[in-house]
Amino acid sequence: MKNLKxxxxxxxxxxxxxxxxxxxxxxxxxxxxxxxxxxxxAFAVSILYLIRPAAVLMTNGWAGSIIDRCNKRNMMMSLDFIRAAFIAVLPLMFTARSLFSVYCIVFLIQMANAMFRPCSMAYVTMLIPAERRKRFNSLRALSESGAFLLGPAAAGLLFIAGTPIFAIWVNAAALVLSGFITMMLPNLENEPHVHSPRQKLSLAVYKEDWKLVYRFSRTARDVMIIYFLFSLVMTVMPSALDSLEAAFSKEVLQLTDADYGFLVSVSGAGVIAGALVNVFFNKKMPASLLMGMGSLFTAVGYMIYAFSDVFWTAAFGFFLLAFFLAFANTGFQTFYQKNVPVDIMGRVGSFYSLVEAVFIIVVTAVFGAAAVSSSVRGIVLAGAAVMLALAAVLCSFLFAASKRRTPDVFQADQCKQT
Known part of the structure; x- marks a missing residue:
């Protein structure tokens, strides 16, 4: 009973x-x-995919400074309500037939999303004791995997019962419900041991915060090298490769629309299966092993997919890479929560998300441009090979770091937080 409570x-x-x-x-x-x-x-739809990294570029240079100085629970709750309000406005923009207004509203929603992620990571670190974080992160991976399947299924049912506009209203209501659930969480920054100083934000303060992130990155060099390598392997390279996924499936594998849909379903099954196995077995594996094994086998899955000539080989590659996503993400989140002080977590996460967004835009653009003049298979093979090589380098750094087990040298009181 006590454990349940x-x-x-x-x-x-x-x-x-x-x-x-x-x-x-x-x-x-x-x-x-x-x-x-x-x-x-189709070009108008593709712009929606460019808005997210653009919003990250616009937001994450300053968002971390606000996150680390604000009440995390209240900020998460406010961001839920803000996103719900903006989403509720979208149908009005379509009624007015103002596509530019739609893009502007979507941009603001993505700015709120960009702030929510590092804010929730800091709050989770404060709420969950260190010994339970790996378990929590595995359950979170399972929750996100369930959303990967339930979200499109729910959308399909809503399209049958009503219209896409109605589905958007449902999403706004879901975010309002999420905000009220967040309101029920404890207000941890009212606790006496939590220090959250406040100061009027200015350009000088932002510059000091960027310098703080730089000092932390130098002090915890191994931690941030691992962070950056993981970002390249699990976010940047997959984003670039996924941009060619439809072209590879259609032009190289000669799949029909039904075959392609089934291929995506196979990846969904892999995500759920991996998340379930991860929940039951992650307790026996250190975060570094989860992180290294997950990223390496995800890269192997992409490599199998890149070499495939028939549907079933591609399906096996998809299942493998999707299966190990939960392991990699659980390990990474636990690693990040352990090695980055919670009172600078917002600034560190926001800054490196900004760098990550730049890499996503550049690498995706390079892959897209190269695919115009070269074979799609060649580009996908080269990208998968680079991803696999980076995963091997990441594993070597994780192995070396686990052997050293150096104590933390960047303490919270060294942050000189303003």
């Missing part, structure tokens, strides 16, 4: 995150369909 707030948090994730899938699929219907242009 201790998991009450973490389960509230997981419920809120799960509802928001399902709603995000409903919103994004609905938005794609509405924009395509209103414009008849």
């Amino acid at each position: 201790s998991w009450r707030y973490p389960m509230f948090l997981l419920t809120g995150i799960g509802i928001a994730n399902i709603g995000e899938w409903i919103y994004f699929l609905s938005l794609n369909l509405i924009v395509l219907k209103e414009t008849g242009s």
Whole structure:
């Protein structure tokens, strides 16, 4: 009974995150369909995919400074309500037939998303004791995996019962519900041991915060090298490769629309299976092993996919890479929570997300341009090979770091937080 009670707030948090994730899938699929219907242009839809990294570029240079100085729970709750309000406004923009206004609203929603992620990571680190974080992170991975399947399924049912506009309203309601669930979580920064100083933000303060991130990156060099390598392997390279996924499947593998749909379903099954296995077995594996094994086998899955000539080989590659995603993400989140002080977590996460967004834009653009003049298979093979090599380098750094086990040298009181 005591153990169940201790998991009450973490389960509230997981419920809120799960509802928001399902709603995000409903919103994004609905938005794609509405924009395509209103414009008849695939290019107009593709702009929606560019708005997210653009919003990260616009937001993350300063968002971390606000996150680390604000009440995390209240900020998460406010961001849920803000996103719900903006999403609720979207149908009015379509009624007015103002595509530019739609893009502006989506941009603001993505700015809120960019702030929510590092804010929730800091709050989770404060809420969950160190010995339970790996378990929580595995359950979070399962929740996100469930949203990967339930979100599109729920969207499909809503499209049958109503319209994509109706589905967008449902998403707004889901975010309101998530906000109220967040309101039920403890206000940790009212506790006496939590220090959250406040000062009027200015350009000088932002510069000091960037310098602080630089000092931390130098002091915890091994930690940030691992962070950056993981970002390249699990976010940057997959984003670039996924941009060619449809072209590879259609032009190289000669798949029909039904075959391609089934291929995506296979990856969904892999995500769920991996998340379930991860929940039951992650306790026996250190975070570094989860992180290294997950990233390496994800890269191997992409490599199998890149070499495939028939559907079933591609399906096996998809299943393998999807299966190990939960292991990699659980290991990474636990590693990050352990090695980055919570009172600078917002600034560190926001800054490196900014760098990550730049890399995503550049690498995706290079892959897309190269695919115009070269074979799609050649580009996908080269990208998968680079991803596998980076994963091997990441594993070597993780192995070396686990052997050293150096004590933390960058303490919270060294941050000189303003």
